[in-house]
Amino acid sequence: MKQDIFRGENPVKIVAIGAGNRTNKYLEYARIHPDRLQLVGVVEVNTNRMQHIAEEFGLDRSHCFCDYDDFFAHSFPADAVLIATPEDIHYDPCIKAIDAGYHVLLEKPIAQNLAECNDIAEHAKRKGVLVCVCHVLRYHPYFLKIKEVVDSGKLGKIISINHIASVGLDRTMHGFVRGLWRKEKLTNPMLIAKCCHDVDLLLWLTKTACRRLSSFGSLRWFRSENAPEGSSERCFNCSIETECPYSAVDLYYNRRSWISNFDIPVGKTLDDVLMEELRHGVYGRCVFHCDNDVVDHQVLSMEMADEVTINLSMDIFTNDDYRETHIKLTHGEIDGNEKHLRVRKFRSNEEQVFDFSDISNKPFHAGADLNLVDHFVKALSNKEYELQTSIENSVESHRICYEAERSRLTGKIIELNSSDQIHKK
Ligand SMILES: NC(=O)c1ccc[n+]([C@@H]2O[C@H](COP(=O)([O-])OP(=O)(O)OC[C@H]3O[C@@H](n4cnc5c(N)ncnc54)[C@H](O)[C@@H]3O)[C@@H](O)[C@H]2O)c1
Numbered sequence: 001m002k003q004d005i006f007r008g009e010n011p012v013k014i015v016a017i018g019a020g021n022r023t024n025k026y027l028e029y030a031r032i033h034p035d036r037l038q039l040v041g042v043v044e045v046n047t048n049r050m051q052h053i054a055e056e057f058g059l060d061r062s063h064c065f066c067d068y069d070d071f072f073a074h075s076f077p078a079d080a081v082l083i084a085t086p087e088d089i090h091y092d093p094c095i096k097a098i099d100a101g102y103h104v105l106l107e108k109p110i111a112q113n114l115a116e117c118n119d120i121a122e123h124a125k126r127k128g129v130l131v132c133v134c135h136v137l138r139y140h141p142y143f144l145k146i147k148e149v150v151d152s153g154k155l156g157k158i159i160s161i162n163h164i165a166s167v168g169l170d171r172t173m174h175g176f177v178r179g180l181w182r183k184e185k186l187t188n189p190m191l192i193a194k195c196c197h198d199v200d201l202l203l204w205l206t207k208t209a210c211r212r213l214s215s216f217g218s219l220r221w222f223r224s225e226n227a228p229e230g231s232s233e234r235c236f237n238c239s240i241e242t243e244c245p246y247s248a249v250d251l252y253y254n255r256r257s258w259i260s261n262f263d264i265p266v267g268k269t270l271d272d273v274l275m276e277e278l279r280h281g282v283y284g285r286c287v288f289h290c291d292n293d294v295v296d297h298q299v300l301s302m303e304m305a306d307e308v309t310i311n312l313s314m315d316i317f318t319n320d321d322y323r324e325t326h327i328k329l330t331h332g333e334i335d336g337n338e339k340h341l342r343v344r345k346f347r348s349n350e351e352q353v354f355d356f357s358d359i360s361n362k363p364f365h366a367g368a369d370l371n372l373v374d375h376f377v378k379a380l381s382n383k384e385y386e387l388q389t390s391i392e393n394s395v396e397s398h399r400i401c402y403e404a405e406r407s408r409l410t411g412k413i414i415e416l417n418s419s420d421q422i423h424k425k
Pocket of ligand 1: 017018019020021022023043044045046049066067068084085086087089107108109134135136180193
């Protein structure tokens, strides 16, 4: 089945379902390489965003849809769809895309529970189409270097890993307290929403299955009972706004952070939009008076099939948004923070430091977004080319996150029956 769709020299034709932040990032590839990837249609409920994309890529009105069911009702000539909608709108369009025979570039998390994730993998297998989950870390130069050093074998075997995913306060307040990812029901538990990438990375590095795990965490701070005296429900009229580290006025209005997420309708200015949001929108709310329920800190401990132990800590109370990884191997250690990566070999003076500081804050996840699309396009264009990972691998990292959530809620150690056949790449 897969053979039928190889594009050879022709550009891969893709339809975007959801034309928000992530789609715009991935479409940069089509802007740079129109000979390799061509946007041929868009499905978007937000008409401003739809028009914007349609104009930029010269799409005919008949190629623009507000409802993905209308899109699937046409047998539209495309090779693939990109699904970058909110998490509660992944499963249904993904199953419909697979059943219609499209390959899928699917934003993470795959879906909203393990049964849905498995269902997508089974449908894809039956239909013979590729579903590539956007685990961008696998395509990131810094993480690829870690992988290269581990796989070279020169430091021996991995014994243990400590990995910290520092989400950072700004990202947390915008996404996980006030915004799209604040409620499990709308999206997923936070470990899945944020750290399915990290678990995927850890499985990719260790190439082994998780045997058992335990997890702890809670929503400790951003709850109404912690609201300081004198605070208001909205930051714009709060008496302690100027001293509050969580102020929406400071985040959006003063510092102009995360503002690319706000649409500016014709006839309005950015300031109009920000003031409106601060007065009436979800992003103007006090962090102690939101309807959030996802955790604000969580740890996960894993014992792998070959006795490797892994600690993953998801922290939000950090100034910056980055990952720190320390890998202890039988003959050396690797540690890094996305800016620098240090590789040391025991009983030698051998120490290498790789400097990634010039790319660590670069857009498109330091180029990883574009590398990911490049892999996807090549896998559709060339019979010999294989994706870095499979939907089965992605489901396994999601399964670990869902089991971690079960452990967190029950306080139990969870034993897993895992296949050692996966994550060998
Ligand atoms: N891989 C990564 O590193 C990474 C990073 C951030 C977000 N994400 C994931 O990407 C996905 C999208 O996130 P985003 O930041 O682009 O969000 P976004 O809100 O910027 O974009 C989502 C778009 O989907 C549209 N939409 C909503 N319902 C729709 C529907 N029924 N049909 C068509 N369009 C619809 C919205 O109007 C919006 O434009 C989420 O699942 C998120 O978790 C992944």
